[in-house]
Amino acid sequence: MAVKIYVQKCSDYSQAKVAVGKLLDKLSPKLPEKGVVLLKPNLLMPALPERAITTHPAVVAGVCHWFRTHYPGAKLYIGDSSGCLGLAGTKLAFKTCGLVKLAEEYNAQLVPFESLPLIKNYNKHAKVWPKLSLPKLVVQADLIVNLPKLKTHSLTNYTGAVKNLYGCLPGGIKGEGHIVGANPHRFAELIVDVFEAVKPRVNIMDAVIGMEGAGPSNGQTKQTGYLLAGSDAVALDAVALKMAKIPESFVLTQTAAKERGLYPEYSIVGKFKPVKYKLPVRWKSMILSVLPSSIASAITSKMVQGFMKSPEIDYNKCTKCLTCVRICPAKAITTKAGLPVIHHDKCIKCLSCAEHCPEGAIHTKQNLADNLKRLFRGESDEETK
Numbered sequence: 001m002a003v004k005i006y007v008q009k010c011s012d013y014s015q016a017k018v019a020v021g022k023l024l025d026k027l028s029p030k031l032p033e034k035g036v037v038l039l040k041p042n043l044l045m046p047a048l049p050e051r052a053i054t055t056h057p058a059v060v061a062g063v064c065h066w067f068r069t070h071y072p073g074a075k076l077y078i079g080d081s082s083g084c085l086g087l088a089g090t091k092l093a094f095k096t097c098g099l100v101k102l103a104e105e106y107n108a109q110l111v112p113f114e115s116l117p118l119i120k121n122y123n124k125h126a127k128v129w130p131k132l133s134l135p136k137l138v139v140q141a142d143l144i145v146n147l148p149k150l151k152t153h154s155l156t157n158y159t160g161a162v163k164n165l166y167g168c169l170p171g172g173i174k175g176e177g178h179i180v181g182a183n184p185h186r187f188a189e190l191i192v193d194v195f196e197a198v199k200p201r202v203n204i205m206d207a208v209i210g211m212e213g214a215g216p217s218n219g220q221t222k223q224t225g226y227l228l229a230g231s232d233a234v235a236l237d238a239v240a241l242k243m244a245k246i247p248e249s250f251v252l253t254q255t256a257a258k259e260r261g262l263y264p265e266y267s268i269v270g271k272f273k274p275v276k277y278k279l280p281v282r283w284k285s286m287i288l289s290v291l292p293s294s295i296a297s298a299i300t301s302k303m304v305q306g307f308m309k310s311p312e313i314d315y316n317k318c319t320k321c322l323t324c325v326r327i328c329p330a331k332a333i334t335t336k337a338g339l340p341v342i343h344h345d346k347c348i349k350c351l352s353c354a355e356h357c358p359e360g361a362i363h364t365k366q367n368l369a370d371n372l373k374r375l376f377r378g379e380s381d382e383e384t385k
């Protein structure tokens, strides 16, 4: 039977509580009376809700309200691991993203995944990452409610329901994932490994105000006006991509899910008017999407990296906070005279630094010849500044 993806109009966040309630009424998730529900919003970084980087608190509140009404005895948790900055970063994200008060109001517990025990080597059948470790709560919750935000993404072109689950990995493990999945095809497979391990039964996407352009954190906000919901994250992403007019072939997690037989038939319940989202940079996305994964893995990772965007620091905007130095999983950013310097020979182009720079001071550049020259000569930003 085809999976149903429900579309609910929601022009602004003041309507979110009612709109989320209607969607949950339709999905009608079943739960033991005192069951454990884990809400997984997108809390990429400590950012105010109006920046549209993170799932809006009104959507999270709507979900809490519905479960408190229908399952008053349920144990509600709101969990995430914000970027790669560890426990302190996630605690700050809960506060800045507006979740502390609502957690109190609905008697929900905020859980930074960094603080939880892990189950190691969880998905032994994973294609790319059998050593994947997940927090015990993610594995043992009776119900996971995945709450992604509709955004474009400089590395993966799009981030939605499937990609949001990458945040189930606590800080440092996410960094490890970027090393294991060192090219876009492999990274997409790795994200699908995580999706297969987590498989949330309820997915509700905040597409009220999304982000286009240089997402997931440095793009422009995009008024879209909808919430989407369904029991399957891949099918939900398929509908969100139609809504944002992003070609599905540009999104490698969708391709990987299809190849693994994880792409169900679906039907859309409700209507929407598509809103065209600008992609990070179009020609580069096209090159990567037409490159079959078999070819991508057959050629060297350095060649693949030549096609990928490089991070560039705008020293006029940099405030020397050194978040990028702490976050870089490849240890490719060091400091000189207090300023961050990128060593392109070590950089794996994961773009975590650009994602998490609070000043938007790290841009991406797409010059194939320049990329290859830097990779093979081992240049750093300092030399090219």
Ligand code: SF4
Pocket: 313, 317, 318, 319, 320, 321, 322, 323, 324, 325, 340, 356, 357, 358, 359, 360, 361, 362
């Ligand atoms: S994260 Fe951004 S502002 Fe902070 S040091 Fe790095 S480039 Fe500069």
Ligand code: SF4
Pocket: 311, 327, 328, 329, 330, 331, 332, 333, 342, 346, 347, 348, 349, 350, 351, 352, 353, 354
């Ligand atoms: S420099 Fe930036 S893009 Fe390169 S590996 Fe480090 S975090 Fe990733």
